[in-house]
Amino acid sequence: MYGWRGRIGLLVPSINTTMETEFWRIAPEGVSVHTARIAGGREGTPEELRNMENASKKAAEEVGMVEPDVVVYGCTSGSFFEGPAWNKKICEQLTAITKAPTVTTAGAMVACLMAGGHKKVDVVTPYVEVTNERLKQFAKAHGVEVAKLGTFDMLDMFDHAKILPEEIYAKVKEMTTPDSEAVFVACTQLRALEVLDMLERDLGKPVYSAVQASAWQAYAAMNVDPKIMDCGSLLRKLSEPDSHKIAVKHLRSA
Amino acid sequence: MSRIGLLVPSSNTTVEPEFYRALPNEVTLHVARLHLSQIATDSIAGMVSDIEQRSRDLATADVDVIVLGAAAPSFLKGLGYDREMAKKIEAASGKRATTTSTALVEALKHLGVSRVVLGAAYDDKVNAIAKNFLEVNGFNVLAAHGLGLVDNLVVGRLDASSAYDLARKIDRPDAEAIVLACTNWKTMDVIERLERELNKPVLSTTQVSIWAALRAIGRVEGVPGYGRLLRDLAAPSKQTQLA
Secondary structure, three states, rough: OOEEEEEEEEEOOOOOHHHHHHHHHHHOOOOEEEEEOOOOEEEOOOHHHHHHHHHHHHHHHHHHHOOOOOOEOOOHHHHHHOOHHHHHHHHHHHHHHHHHOOEHHHHHHHHHHHHHOOOEEEEEEEHHHHHHHHHHHHHHHHHOOEEEEEEOOOOHHHHHOOOOHHHHHHHHHHHHOOOEEEEEEOOOOOOEEEEEHHHHHOOOOOEEEEHHHHHHHHHHHHHHOOOOOOOOHHHHHHHHHHHHHHHHHHHHOO | EEEEEEEEEOOOOOHHHHHHHHOOOOEEEEEEEEOOOOHHHHHHHHHHHHHHHHHHHHOOOOOOOOEEEEOOOHHHHOOOOHHHHHHHHHHHHHOOEEEEHHHHHOOOOOOOOOEEEEEOOOOOHHHHHHHHHHHOOOEEEEEEEEEOOOOOOHHOOOOOOHHHHHHHOOOOOOOEEEEEEEEOOOOHHHHHHHHHHHHEEEEHHHHHHHHHHHHHHOOOOOOOOOOOOHHHOOOOOHHHHHH
8 A cells, every 4th residue: 555654644725735745745655645625715814714623624534534644734823823722622633533643733833843942933924913923822832932923924825835935035034033043934835845954054043844843743653764854954853863752742742 | 837636535545646656846736535435336426425615625726627536436327427527526616627537538549449458446346337438438348357346445455466467367469458447556557567568558547547637737748657648648649640
């Protein structure tokens, strides 16, 4: 069977065109990605983000049929919007449906920041103000302060994928200050993965992204070392001894 | 950049990886799933109950074409059922659509083939429907053999050698081509070898679906490694030449 080493059940907002592409691009031999879509519209309004929690259950029923080793709820705002308890509820619901451990992007975001020991980080998002405020609150609830936040300020979630990797690179570089310990690029629709390595080299500090952090937790949950060497230090760490245990520990605590 | 939308039976573990592997880098794949566990007629008929919603979901990702990447769910009710499904998808999504079974008919016509042998993962009941679908579309099915499987997850666990072995077993000199049916059955890795050894086109339902998707987005550069159909995307149709 394809995915003999690990099958990832990936739930994406229906408009998302980036995450399944990036997950496939980094999948090593023996790992397969099986996608289901969370029904919804283009605009990331509070109502739309809240509806995703319910709509994700049907997508989980569909992807659960491939007997996945891990399920990824691939949306940052759709998992942090109503806070940590809501995120936890999503995890529990999807695990009950699929019988697999669930990773959410918001959970992965705080887990990677906590694993890095970061207390103060800069964040880049495509979100509008109400969503950015919710992100800050979610991070704060996990002991992480958002020092500076840079945004592309776009409500249309489909259009987030039109932002080019070089524009993300420029945004991160211009907004971050030496004051922060790391940078997180939120939103699984942003094509950040391919510039993370360059940003880390050029800024001299860790730079994470939503897709990357989700993949980090997913591979850790499957106990698979994907040997991904060109998508930032976080994924490279999966190839170090005992790294899986660290990621799994934070999966449970976040 | 082009985007292909693919509707996949929920328990199918094969068609998604095989599409990804064959597609060029500039083409991305976006998947939605439809509930299916058993390859049995009632289960297959029920699979399409969500087809409009899931087609609309793919339309929100602004895909250029939507492919119903499932053989039995697009041939289940005989002549024209495949096009009926495509029309349903188009009406719901506003996007162009095709199906695996439509692609199979088009690919056989494209190659100018009329006499085939059919190998499938299915049980006799579903395989008889597959055979009938090809016959009412004008093809002569000289022989049809199925592996007798109903549980779709079990089909996904088969090794590609099962497709190779069945193709070798059913081939006969008067068959102009071999058809391997079921998009959850690993076939892509044995097509090239079979064509070399048997010296005739080998069509699999996954391969023809990829072919139809690439043609729908106007792709002319071929994809090597999966038989002559995908290798020669720009090749003129045999049928067109005759006409």
